[in-house]
């Protein structure tokens with residue numbers, strides 16, 4: 001299995017992971033007529049899909065949670081949060097059940113460095129993002145060996161952290177381009193607005209409400225809404241800040257394509273000690289695949305390869321399957337374990353997510369970040 005850009009779909013490819021749209025199955029795994037759907041994918045804001053083809057045969061892509069679990073959770077979350085915002089007396093029974101399922105699945109992946117493989121339409125962003133933030137929080141909570149009760153707080157906090165966005169002006173929140181200063185000030189209100197809505201609800205644990213209120217705080221005091229710093233911040237707030245930013249950066253947005261995982265990891269490292277807890281960033285990095293299985297990479301030899309597997313504890317040196325030579329000619333695939341070929345490095349990754357203009361790909365200035 002591998003991840004390919006929708007512009008690269010060919011008739012020999014078979015869909016490897018089902019695609020859901022608004023909680024409904026849009027295309028099931030096994031579909032073999034993918035080029036026909038390319039335009040539809042594009043309109044839905046889907047830029048890449050998982051496929052099986054000859055060159056990717058035998059490559060497995062471990063996911064932290066099953067796509068059914070993720071899809072069910074998104075649906076339950078949508079109903080629960082909308083009810084919450086409307087001031088209805090919603091039941092949290094189903095959401096609590098989803099949280100237990102997610103925790104069970106995350107705890108099972110103990111020894112795997114994961115990448116989250118959610119392919120979704122852009123209009124589902126808030127729910128997709130919330131589930132991913134919950135999973136990333138849980139991966140850190142698991143590494144810290146937190147008790148199960150605390151894992152439920154973290155998961156609930158991740159799921160509801162951006163609840164305030166649901167009732168805000170979508171024209172502003174999901175526009176293309178950067179925020180103006182005024183728009184940014186408006187967007188920041190999602191934390192206080194969300195917290196107000198949540199505080200009325202006695203079904204939600206206080207720790208989860210706190211995550212909704214404090215996930216934009218930064219350890220140097222530069223965050224919002226209170227500008228708390230260092231030890232004034234709860235462990236869960238610091239965990240959620242990392243999960244939130246990492247997922248925002250590695251997801252396609254209407255105003256920019258997703259960053260490769262390694263680039264988002266660089267961003268976390270660069271901002272360790274200022275925005276993020278250095279200890280927690282190190283723990284987080286150990287849980288994720290920096291060069292995810294199934295992604296296309298460029299080697300220092302000029303060859304193109306697909307990441308086949310990870311070497312545990314050495315995330316920069318995975319096992320790769322070379323599929324094109326330095327002149328971009330297709331070749332008979334062969335594998336290299338980068339652990340044993342230290343003279344070869346990965347110089348670029350997730351090529352399938354790139355747009356044509358590589359030079360302008362990474363924003364140098366985050367401006368008023370929209371995570």
Ligand SMILES: [Fe+2]
Nearest residue numbers: 161162215371
């Ligand atoms: Fe937020």
Ligand SMILES: [Fe+2]
Nearest residue numbers: 161162244371
């Ligand atoms: Fe967020």
